[in-house]
Structure formats: C-alpha cells, structure tokens
Amino acid sequence: NAGVTQTPKFQVLKTGQSMTLQCAQDMNHEYMSWYRQDPGMGLRLIHYSVGAGITDQGEVPNGYNVSRSTTEDFPLRLLSAAPSQTSVYFCASRARGTGELFFGEGSRLTVL
Amino acid sequence: QQPVQSPQAVILREGEDAVINCSSSKALYSVHWYRQKHGEAPVFLMILLKGGEQKGHDKISASFNEKKQQSSLYLTASQLSYSGTYFCGTPGPRDDKIIFGKGTRLHILP
Numbered sequence: 422n423a424g425v426t427q428t429p430k431f432q433v434l435k436t437g438q439s440m441t442l443q444c445a446q447d448m449n450h451e452y453m454s455w456y457r458q459d460p461g462m463g464l465r466l467i468h469y470s471v472g473a474g475i476t477d478q479g480e481v482p483n484g485y486n487v488s489r490s491t492t493e494d495f496p497l498r499l500l501s502a503a504p505s506q507t508s509v510y511f512c513a514s515r516a517r518g519t520g521e522l523f524f525g526e527g528s529r530l531t532v533l
Numbered sequence: 534q535q536p537v538q539s540p541q542a543v544i545l546r547e548g549e550d551a552v553i554n555c556s557s558s559k560a561l562y563s564v565h566w567y568r569q570k571h572g573e574a575p576v577f578l579m580i581l582l583k584g585g586e587q588k589g590h591d592k593i594s595a596s597f598n599e600k601k602q603q604s605s606l607y608l609t610a611s612q613l614s615y616s617g618t619y620f621c622g623t624p625g626p627r628d629d630k631i632i633f634g635k636g637t638r639l640h641i642l643p
Contacts, residue, residue, distance in 0.1 A: 452629065463535070463635035464575070464620060471629050479630060480535075511574060520565055520580030522622070522631060527574055 444512030555621030
C-alpha cells in the first residue's frame, strides 16, 4: 500500500505564481486534510474534507483553495503565492469512526 | 482553538521519565497523540476516548480527564528513540477536523 502520497516533495515559487500540491490516498478514507507546519507553530489545519464533494475551512485557509472530486484525491491550490506561505505542507487522511491520521511525507514549499 | 501543550521542550537523560500535558478551553471528546522525528511526518501513537481510560504503547502511556479537559502523555524509562516532537490533537464534536497543539520537543541524551 502506498498510503498517502504527496507531490511534489520540494518546490520553489516566485511571489504571485500559482501552483497545486497534489495528495492521493489509496485507503478509501473519507476524511482528508491539509496542514502547514512552521517552526514553533505546530501543525495548523488549512482545509479539510469529510467526503467527496464536501470541503471546509480550517484554522488558516486564506490564500488556499481545495476541492474533493473523488475519494482518493485532495489537491491544495495556492492562488497567488506569498513569502508567508513558505512552509512544509502535510496531507493526511483517516477513516470515519477511527482515530488514526495517516500523513504523507510532506511538501516543502519556498516562496521567494 | 488550539490545545495548549506544556512544557514546550524537555531535555532528559536516557532512562529518565517525562510527562507532557495537553489542555483545552473547550470540551474534549477524544485526544490523539503523535510523535514527529526531525524531517519526517508525524506518526500516530494513541487515541484516548471519553471514560478516563489510560492507554499504553510500550513504555509510553497516556491518560484523559474529560472533566478537566486535559490529557497527559507519560514516557517511562526514556530511550534515545523517544526523541522528537510530540503533538496532541483534539477533534471537534463531529469528529471531523483535528486541531493540533504547538508541540513539545523532547531530546534524550545518552
């Protein structure tokens, strides 16, 4: 099993550029979520989804869009990158009714 | 609202014990604990459900007091492999999103 797969692992953007971080899981999990991790700030929830076609905002949603057209995929879009979005991004999934969150390996994004 | 973790950082010698606390100003329905090693993704340790049960995972155990809205993680006879950052996560009432605390950095010295 691949689990949760994120691409790309590393990306450098210029301010104002847009890009999409891809996330796919092969465990048929209903719940998927995106977190960003910055030094001293822990894991902050950006957006989450409880099933295909359903998304909701987390703690820090501004500047990001998501969609969930299938159970497997949950891409995160940066509309107009800003230096404040320099961070490590983690996608995670879990099955309804269970606890464990499965994380992807992370995507390190630098915005110049 | 983020749960609050304490302490922010701990330095121990191998074999010593540690306690990491997690508290919330809102009602807690369950508490998750994860460990993250440097440069890696967080890994699930355990989940505590309502009822005050204490769970264990090798020499790592945890308790949950929903009335006090607190959970504690106990690391007994710490090993070098326990080094990392520990996060508690708290789901909302619908058990959909999980909000994490800022983490507790644990460093074990030989």
